[in-house]
Amino acid sequence: MNTTEFISLMQNTATIDAAKTAELEAIINEYPYFQLARAIQLKGLNNTNSFKYNQALKKTAAYTVDRSVLFNFITTQNFEKNTVTAPIVKKDVDVIPTPIVKETPKKTIETPKSKPPKKTSSEVLEIGKPLKFKNTEPHSFNEWMQLIAQKPINRTEVSEKKTAKSNKISLIDKFIEAKPKIKPVNKNTVNQDISPESTSENESLMTETLAKVYLEQQKFENAIKAYRILSLKYPEKSGFFADQIKAIKNLQINKS
Structure with missing residues:
Protein backbone atom coordinates (compact mmCIF):
# COMPACT_ATOMS: atom_id res chain seq x y z
CA MET A 1 0.00 0.00 0.00
CA THR A 85 -20.33 -3.08 -2.61
CA ALA A 86 -22.56 -2.94 -5.66
CA PRO A 87 -22.25 -5.67 -8.30
CA ILE A 88 -20.08 -4.79 -11.29
CA VAL A 89 -22.16 -4.41 -14.48
CA LYS A 90 -20.34 -4.77 -17.76
CA LYS A 91 -21.46 -2.43 -20.51
CA ASP A 92 -21.28 -2.62 -24.31
CA VAL A 93 -21.61 -6.39 -24.39
CA ASP A 94 -23.62 -8.03 -27.15
CA VAL A 95 -26.39 -10.09 -25.63
CA ILE A 96 -27.69 -12.99 -27.73
CA PRO A 97 -31.36 -13.60 -26.96
CA THR A 98 -32.12 -17.16 -25.96
CA PRO A 99 -35.05 -18.83 -27.70
CA ILE A 100 -38.14 -19.39 -25.60
CA VAL A 101 -38.98 -23.07 -25.38
CA LYS A 102 -42.33 -24.11 -23.96
CA GLU A 103 -42.02 -27.05 -21.62
CA THR A 104 -44.74 -29.27 -20.35
CA PRO A 105 -45.21 -28.89 -16.61
CA LYS A 106 -43.72 -31.74 -14.62
CA LYS A 107 -45.18 -33.13 -11.48
CA THR A 108 -43.09 -32.15 -8.52
CA ILE A 109 -42.86 -34.19 -5.38
CA GLU A 110 -42.74 -32.00 -2.33
CA THR A 111 -39.98 -33.02 0.01
CA PRO A 112 -40.33 -32.23 3.69
CA LYS A 113 -38.38 -29.13 4.61
CA SER A 114 -35.46 -29.81 6.90
CA LYS A 115 -35.28 -27.81 10.08
CA PRO A 116 -32.44 -25.27 10.28
CA PRO A 117 -29.56 -26.45 12.48
CA LYS A 118 -29.90 -25.44 16.11
CA LYS A 119 -27.64 -22.58 17.12
CA THR A 120 -24.90 -23.24 19.64
CA SER A 121 -24.72 -21.24 22.86
CA SER A 122 -21.82 -19.17 21.45
CA GLU A 123 -23.87 -18.33 18.35
CA VAL A 124 -26.91 -17.36 20.44
CA LEU A 125 -24.75 -15.09 22.58
CA GLU A 126 -22.89 -13.78 19.51
CA ILE A 127 -19.54 -14.25 21.21
CA GLY A 128 -16.73 -12.94 19.04
CA LYS A 129 -18.86 -10.36 17.23
CA PRO A 130 -17.54 -6.77 17.32
CA LEU A 131 -18.64 -4.93 20.46
CA LYS A 132 -20.85 -1.96 19.58
CA PHE A 133 -20.27 0.80 22.11
CA LYS A 134 -22.54 3.85 22.26
CA ASN A 135 -21.30 7.33 23.08
CA THR A 136 -23.26 7.10 26.35
CA GLU A 137 -21.37 3.98 27.49
CA PRO A 138 -17.86 5.06 28.57
CA HIS A 139 -18.17 2.74 31.59
CA SER A 140 -18.64 -0.32 29.35
CA PHE A 141 -15.70 0.80 27.21
CA ASN A 142 -13.44 1.21 30.25
CA GLU A 143 -14.52 -2.20 31.56
CA TRP A 144 -13.44 -3.80 28.27
CA MET A 145 -10.06 -2.04 28.51
CA GLN A 146 -9.29 -3.42 32.00
CA LEU A 147 -7.19 -6.36 30.84
CA ILE A 148 -4.70 -4.06 29.10
CA ALA A 149 -3.32 -3.08 32.49
CA GLN A 150 -1.42 -6.39 32.72
CA LYS A 151 2.34 -5.82 32.34
CA PRO A 152 5.00 -8.29 31.17
CA ILE A 153 7.01 -9.98 33.90
CA ASN A 154 10.08 -7.99 34.93
CA ARG A 155 12.73 -10.32 36.34
CA THR A 156 14.41 -7.58 38.40
CA GLU A 157 11.06 -6.72 39.98
CA VAL A 158 10.54 -10.39 40.87
CA SER A 159 13.86 -10.52 42.75
CA GLU A 160 13.06 -7.23 44.50
CA LYS A 161 9.69 -8.61 45.58
CA LYS A 162 11.39 -11.70 47.04
CA THR A 163 13.69 -9.43 49.07
CA ALA A 164 10.73 -7.36 50.23
CA LYS A 165 8.90 -10.55 51.21
CA SER A 166 11.81 -11.74 53.37
CA ASN A 167 11.90 -8.30 55.04
CA LYS A 168 8.18 -8.56 55.79
CA ILE A 169 8.69 -11.98 57.37
CA SER A 170 11.37 -10.57 59.69
CA LEU A 171 9.02 -7.73 60.66
CA ILE A 172 6.30 -10.27 61.47
CA ASP A 173 8.74 -12.19 63.69
CA LYS A 174 9.62 -8.99 65.57
CA PHE A 175 5.91 -8.19 65.92
CA ILE A 176 5.23 -11.61 67.47
CA GLU A 177 8.17 -11.25 69.88
CA ALA A 178 6.76 -7.92 71.10
CA LYS A 179 3.53 -9.71 72.17
CA PRO A 180 1.18 -6.83 71.28
CA LYS A 181 -2.31 -6.63 72.75
CA ILE A 182 -5.42 -6.26 70.59
CA LYS A 183 -7.68 -3.41 71.64
CA PRO A 184 -11.42 -4.18 71.87
CA VAL A 185 -13.63 -2.86 69.05
CA ASN A 186 -15.51 0.34 69.74
CA LYS A 187 -19.23 -0.48 69.78
CA ASN A 188 -20.06 2.93 68.31
CA THR A 189 -18.04 2.23 65.17
CA VAL A 190 -20.18 1.98 62.02
CA ASN A 191 -19.38 -1.17 60.05
CA GLN A 192 -19.27 -0.97 56.27
CA ASP A 193 -20.12 -3.90 54.01
CA ILE A 194 -17.21 -4.35 51.60
CA SER A 195 -18.32 -7.72 50.21
CA PRO A 196 -18.36 -8.19 46.41
CA GLU A 197 -22.15 -7.94 46.46
CA SER A 198 -22.06 -4.48 48.03
CA THR A 199 -19.42 -3.19 45.62
CA SER A 200 -21.21 -4.49 42.54
CA GLU A 201 -21.86 -2.42 39.44
CA ASN A 202 -24.27 0.49 39.68
CA GLU A 203 -27.52 -0.67 38.11
CA SER A 204 -27.85 2.60 36.23
CA LEU A 205 -24.61 1.78 34.38
CA MET A 206 -25.80 -1.68 33.33
CA THR A 207 -26.30 -2.03 29.57
CA GLU A 208 -26.49 -4.86 27.04
CA THR A 209 -23.05 -3.85 25.80
CA LEU A 210 -21.61 -4.26 29.29
CA ALA A 211 -23.21 -7.71 29.52
CA LYS A 212 -21.52 -8.62 26.21
CA VAL A 213 -18.22 -7.28 27.56
CA TYR A 214 -18.49 -9.68 30.50
CA LEU A 215 -19.17 -12.53 28.06
CA GLU A 216 -16.10 -11.70 25.97
CA GLN A 217 -14.04 -11.61 29.19
CA GLN A 218 -15.58 -14.98 30.19
CA LYS A 219 -16.99 -13.44 33.37
CA PHE A 220 -20.12 -15.56 33.05
CA GLU A 221 -21.51 -14.93 36.53
CA ASN A 222 -21.22 -11.16 35.99
CA ALA A 223 -22.96 -11.54 32.62
CA ILE A 224 -25.83 -13.51 34.18
CA LYS A 225 -26.23 -10.87 36.88
CA ALA A 226 -26.16 -8.15 34.21
CA TYR A 227 -28.96 -9.79 32.21
CA ARG A 228 -31.05 -10.23 35.36
CA ILE A 229 -30.72 -6.52 36.13
CA LEU A 230 -31.57 -5.67 32.51
CA SER A 231 -34.62 -7.93 32.69
CA LEU A 232 -35.95 -5.83 35.58
CA LYS A 233 -35.06 -2.56 33.85
CA TYR A 234 -36.64 -3.59 30.54
CA PRO A 235 -39.45 -6.09 31.26
CA GLU A 236 -40.56 -5.99 27.62
CA LYS A 237 -37.30 -7.79 26.72
CA SER A 238 -37.32 -10.19 29.67
CA GLY A 239 -37.87 -13.18 27.36
CA PHE A 240 -34.75 -12.33 25.34
CA PHE A 241 -32.65 -11.83 28.47
CA ALA A 242 -33.92 -15.15 29.88
CA ASP A 243 -32.73 -16.89 26.69
CA GLN A 244 -29.33 -15.23 27.06
CA ILE A 245 -29.01 -16.44 30.66
CA LYS A 246 -30.00 -19.97 29.60
CA ALA A 247 -27.36 -19.93 26.82
CA ILE A 248 -24.68 -18.73 29.28
CA LYS A 249 -25.49 -21.55 31.70
CA ASN A 250 -25.30 -24.09 28.85
CA LEU A 251 -21.95 -22.62 27.85
CA GLN A 252 -20.68 -22.98 31.43
CA ILE A 253 -21.73 -26.64 31.50
CA ASN A 254 -19.95 -27.35 28.21
CA LYS A 255 -16.76 -25.63 29.40
CA SER A 256 -16.70 -27.49 32.75
Whole structure:
Protein backbone atom coordinates (compact mmCIF):
# COMPACT_ATOMS: atom_id res chain seq x y z
CA MET A 1 0.00 0.00 0.00
CA ASN A 2 1.47 3.35 -1.05
CA THR A 3 0.91 6.80 0.44
CA THR A 4 -1.82 7.77 -2.05
CA GLU A 5 -3.84 4.62 -1.28
CA PHE A 6 -3.47 5.18 2.47
CA ILE A 7 -4.69 8.79 2.21
CA SER A 8 -7.63 7.60 0.10
CA LEU A 9 -8.58 5.07 2.81
CA MET A 10 -8.21 7.75 5.47
CA GLN A 11 -10.67 9.97 3.58
CA ASN A 12 -13.08 7.14 2.73
CA THR A 13 -12.94 4.68 5.63
CA ALA A 14 -16.34 3.23 4.71
CA THR A 15 -14.79 1.61 1.62
CA ILE A 16 -12.26 -0.51 3.55
CA ASP A 17 -12.74 -4.21 2.78
CA ALA A 18 -11.02 -7.39 4.01
CA ALA A 19 -8.14 -7.06 1.53
CA LYS A 20 -7.36 -3.48 2.56
CA THR A 21 -7.62 -4.47 6.23
CA ALA A 22 -4.97 -7.15 5.68
CA GLU A 23 -2.69 -4.57 4.03
CA LEU A 24 -3.16 -2.25 7.00
CA GLU A 25 -2.21 -5.08 9.35
CA ALA A 26 1.10 -5.45 7.48
CA ILE A 27 1.77 -1.71 7.97
CA ILE A 28 0.96 -1.96 11.68
CA ASN A 29 3.32 -4.92 12.11
CA GLU A 30 6.11 -2.77 10.67
CA TYR A 31 5.08 0.45 12.47
CA PRO A 32 3.29 -0.63 15.70
CA TYR A 33 3.03 2.96 17.04
CA PHE A 34 1.24 4.25 13.92
CA GLN A 35 -1.99 5.18 15.72
CA LEU A 36 -3.86 6.38 12.62
CA ALA A 37 -3.23 3.09 10.81
CA ARG A 38 -4.59 1.18 13.80
CA ALA A 39 -7.72 3.35 13.90
CA ILE A 40 -8.38 2.84 10.19
CA GLN A 41 -7.80 -0.90 10.59
CA LEU A 42 -10.47 -0.94 13.32
CA LYS A 43 -12.92 0.55 10.83
CA GLY A 44 -12.06 -2.19 8.33
CA LEU A 45 -12.54 -4.94 10.91
CA ASN A 46 -15.87 -3.38 11.87
CA ASN A 47 -16.95 -3.17 8.21
CA THR A 48 -16.25 -6.88 7.71
CA ASN A 49 -17.74 -7.90 11.08
CA SER A 50 -14.42 -9.60 11.89
CA PHE A 51 -13.85 -11.68 15.03
CA LYS A 52 -10.45 -9.94 15.31
CA TYR A 53 -12.09 -6.59 16.07
CA ASN A 54 -12.48 -6.89 19.86
CA GLN A 55 -8.84 -7.82 20.48
CA ALA A 56 -7.65 -5.23 17.94
CA LEU A 57 -9.61 -2.60 19.89
CA LYS A 58 -7.64 -3.44 23.04
CA LYS A 59 -4.32 -3.23 21.22
CA THR A 60 -5.28 0.07 19.60
CA ALA A 61 -6.22 1.48 23.01
CA ALA A 62 -2.85 0.34 24.42
CA TYR A 63 -1.04 2.29 21.69
CA THR A 64 -3.33 5.34 21.93
CA VAL A 65 -2.20 8.30 24.03
CA ASP A 66 -5.73 9.62 24.69
CA ARG A 67 -8.34 6.85 24.82
CA SER A 68 -11.19 9.34 24.87
CA VAL A 69 -10.31 10.20 21.26
CA LEU A 70 -10.50 6.51 20.35
CA PHE A 71 -13.83 6.15 22.17
CA ASN A 72 -15.28 9.14 20.30
CA PHE A 73 -14.04 7.66 17.02
CA ILE A 74 -15.60 4.20 17.43
CA THR A 75 -18.94 5.62 18.62
CA THR A 76 -19.48 7.98 15.68
CA GLN A 77 -22.22 7.21 13.15
CA ASN A 78 -19.70 7.09 10.30
CA PHE A 79 -17.78 4.36 12.12
CA GLU A 80 -20.89 2.22 12.61
CA LYS A 81 -21.97 2.48 8.96
CA ASN A 82 -20.92 -0.49 6.83
CA THR A 83 -20.78 -0.32 3.06
CA VAL A 84 -22.22 -2.83 0.66
CA THR A 85 -20.33 -3.08 -2.61
CA ALA A 86 -22.56 -2.94 -5.66
CA PRO A 87 -22.25 -5.67 -8.30
CA ILE A 88 -20.08 -4.79 -11.29
CA VAL A 89 -22.16 -4.41 -14.48
CA LYS A 90 -20.34 -4.77 -17.76
CA LYS A 91 -21.46 -2.43 -20.51
CA ASP A 92 -21.28 -2.62 -24.31
CA VAL A 93 -21.61 -6.39 -24.39
CA ASP A 94 -23.62 -8.03 -27.15
CA VAL A 95 -26.39 -10.09 -25.63
CA ILE A 96 -27.69 -12.99 -27.73
CA PRO A 97 -31.36 -13.60 -26.96
CA THR A 98 -32.12 -17.16 -25.96
CA PRO A 99 -35.05 -18.83 -27.70
CA ILE A 100 -38.14 -19.39 -25.60
CA VAL A 101 -38.98 -23.07 -25.38
CA LYS A 102 -42.33 -24.11 -23.96
CA GLU A 103 -42.02 -27.05 -21.62
CA THR A 104 -44.74 -29.27 -20.35
CA PRO A 105 -45.21 -28.89 -16.61
CA LYS A 106 -43.72 -31.74 -14.62
CA LYS A 107 -45.18 -33.13 -11.48
CA THR A 108 -43.09 -32.15 -8.52
CA ILE A 109 -42.86 -34.19 -5.38
CA GLU A 110 -42.74 -32.00 -2.33
CA THR A 111 -39.98 -33.02 0.01
CA PRO A 112 -40.33 -32.23 3.69
CA LYS A 113 -38.38 -29.13 4.61
CA SER A 114 -35.46 -29.81 6.90
CA LYS A 115 -35.28 -27.81 10.08
CA PRO A 116 -32.44 -25.27 10.28
CA PRO A 117 -29.56 -26.45 12.48
CA LYS A 118 -29.90 -25.44 16.11
CA LYS A 119 -27.64 -22.58 17.12
CA THR A 120 -24.90 -23.24 19.64
CA SER A 121 -24.72 -21.24 22.86
CA SER A 122 -21.82 -19.17 21.45
CA GLU A 123 -23.87 -18.33 18.35
CA VAL A 124 -26.91 -17.36 20.44
CA LEU A 125 -24.75 -15.09 22.58
CA GLU A 126 -22.89 -13.78 19.51
CA ILE A 127 -19.54 -14.25 21.21
CA GLY A 128 -16.73 -12.94 19.04
CA LYS A 129 -18.86 -10.36 17.23
CA PRO A 130 -17.54 -6.77 17.32
CA LEU A 131 -18.64 -4.93 20.46
CA LYS A 132 -20.85 -1.96 19.58
CA PHE A 133 -20.27 0.80 22.11
CA LYS A 134 -22.54 3.85 22.26
CA ASN A 135 -21.30 7.33 23.08
CA THR A 136 -23.26 7.10 26.35
CA GLU A 137 -21.37 3.98 27.49
CA PRO A 138 -17.86 5.06 28.57
CA HIS A 139 -18.17 2.74 31.59
CA SER A 140 -18.64 -0.32 29.35
CA PHE A 141 -15.70 0.80 27.21
CA ASN A 142 -13.44 1.21 30.25
CA GLU A 143 -14.52 -2.20 31.56
CA TRP A 144 -13.44 -3.80 28.27
CA MET A 145 -10.06 -2.04 28.51
CA GLN A 146 -9.29 -3.42 32.00
CA LEU A 147 -7.19 -6.36 30.84
CA ILE A 148 -4.70 -4.06 29.10
CA ALA A 149 -3.32 -3.08 32.49
CA GLN A 150 -1.42 -6.39 32.72
CA LYS A 151 2.34 -5.82 32.34
CA PRO A 152 5.00 -8.29 31.17
CA ILE A 153 7.01 -9.98 33.90
CA ASN A 154 10.08 -7.99 34.93
CA ARG A 155 12.73 -10.32 36.34
CA THR A 156 14.41 -7.58 38.40
CA GLU A 157 11.06 -6.72 39.98
CA VAL A 158 10.54 -10.39 40.87
CA SER A 159 13.86 -10.52 42.75
CA GLU A 160 13.06 -7.23 44.50
CA LYS A 161 9.69 -8.61 45.58
CA LYS A 162 11.39 -11.70 47.04
CA THR A 163 13.69 -9.43 49.07
CA ALA A 164 10.73 -7.36 50.23
CA LYS A 165 8.90 -10.55 51.21
CA SER A 166 11.81 -11.74 53.37
CA ASN A 167 11.90 -8.30 55.04
CA LYS A 168 8.18 -8.56 55.79
CA ILE A 169 8.69 -11.98 57.37
CA SER A 170 11.37 -10.57 59.69
CA LEU A 171 9.02 -7.73 60.66
CA ILE A 172 6.30 -10.27 61.47
CA ASP A 173 8.74 -12.19 63.69
CA LYS A 174 9.62 -8.99 65.57
CA PHE A 175 5.91 -8.19 65.92
CA ILE A 176 5.23 -11.61 67.47
CA GLU A 177 8.17 -11.25 69.88
CA ALA A 178 6.76 -7.92 71.10
CA LYS A 179 3.53 -9.71 72.17
CA PRO A 180 1.18 -6.83 71.28
CA LYS A 181 -2.31 -6.63 72.75
CA ILE A 182 -5.42 -6.26 70.59
CA LYS A 183 -7.68 -3.41 71.64
CA PRO A 184 -11.42 -4.18 71.87
CA VAL A 185 -13.63 -2.86 69.05
CA ASN A 186 -15.51 0.34 69.74
CA LYS A 187 -19.23 -0.48 69.78
CA ASN A 188 -20.06 2.93 68.31
CA THR A 189 -18.04 2.23 65.17
CA VAL A 190 -20.18 1.98 62.02
CA ASN A 191 -19.38 -1.17 60.05
CA GLN A 192 -19.27 -0.97 56.27
CA ASP A 193 -20.12 -3.90 54.01
CA ILE A 194 -17.21 -4.35 51.60
CA SER A 195 -18.32 -7.72 50.21
CA PRO A 196 -18.36 -8.19 46.41
CA GLU A 197 -22.15 -7.94 46.46
CA SER A 198 -22.06 -4.48 48.03
CA THR A 199 -19.42 -3.19 45.62
CA SER A 200 -21.21 -4.49 42.54
CA GLU A 201 -21.86 -2.42 39.44
CA ASN A 202 -24.27 0.49 39.68
CA GLU A 203 -27.52 -0.67 38.11
CA SER A 204 -27.85 2.60 36.23
CA LEU A 205 -24.61 1.78 34.38
CA MET A 206 -25.80 -1.68 33.33
CA THR A 207 -26.30 -2.03 29.57
CA GLU A 208 -26.49 -4.86 27.04
CA THR A 209 -23.05 -3.85 25.80
CA LEU A 210 -21.61 -4.26 29.29
CA ALA A 211 -23.21 -7.71 29.52
CA LYS A 212 -21.52 -8.62 26.21
CA VAL A 213 -18.22 -7.28 27.56
CA TYR A 214 -18.49 -9.68 30.50
CA LEU A 215 -19.17 -12.53 28.06
CA GLU A 216 -16.10 -11.70 25.97
CA GLN A 217 -14.04 -11.61 29.19
CA GLN A 218 -15.58 -14.98 30.19
CA LYS A 219 -16.99 -13.44 33.37
CA PHE A 220 -20.12 -15.56 33.05
CA GLU A 221 -21.51 -14.93 36.53
CA ASN A 222 -21.22 -11.16 35.99
CA ALA A 223 -22.96 -11.54 32.62
CA ILE A 224 -25.83 -13.51 34.18
CA LYS A 225 -26.23 -10.87 36.88
CA ALA A 226 -26.16 -8.15 34.21
CA TYR A 227 -28.96 -9.79 32.21
CA ARG A 228 -31.05 -10.23 35.36
CA ILE A 229 -30.72 -6.52 36.13
CA LEU A 230 -31.57 -5.67 32.51
CA SER A 231 -34.62 -7.93 32.69
CA LEU A 232 -35.95 -5.83 35.58
CA LYS A 233 -35.06 -2.56 33.85
CA TYR A 234 -36.64 -3.59 30.54
CA PRO A 235 -39.45 -6.09 31.26
CA GLU A 236 -40.56 -5.99 27.62
CA LYS A 237 -37.30 -7.79 26.72
CA SER A 238 -37.32 -10.19 29.67
CA GLY A 239 -37.87 -13.18 27.36
CA PHE A 240 -34.75 -12.33 25.34
CA PHE A 241 -32.65 -11.83 28.47
CA ALA A 242 -33.92 -15.15 29.88
CA ASP A 243 -32.73 -16.89 26.69
CA GLN A 244 -29.33 -15.23 27.06
CA ILE A 245 -29.01 -16.44 30.66
CA LYS A 246 -30.00 -19.97 29.60
CA ALA A 247 -27.36 -19.93 26.82
CA ILE A 248 -24.68 -18.73 29.28
CA LYS A 249 -25.49 -21.55 31.70
CA ASN A 250 -25.30 -24.09 28.85
CA LEU A 251 -21.95 -22.62 27.85
CA GLN A 252 -20.68 -22.98 31.43
CA ILE A 253 -21.73 -26.64 31.50
CA ASN A 254 -19.95 -27.35 28.21
CA LYS A 255 -16.76 -25.63 29.40
CA SER A 256 -16.70 -27.49 32.75
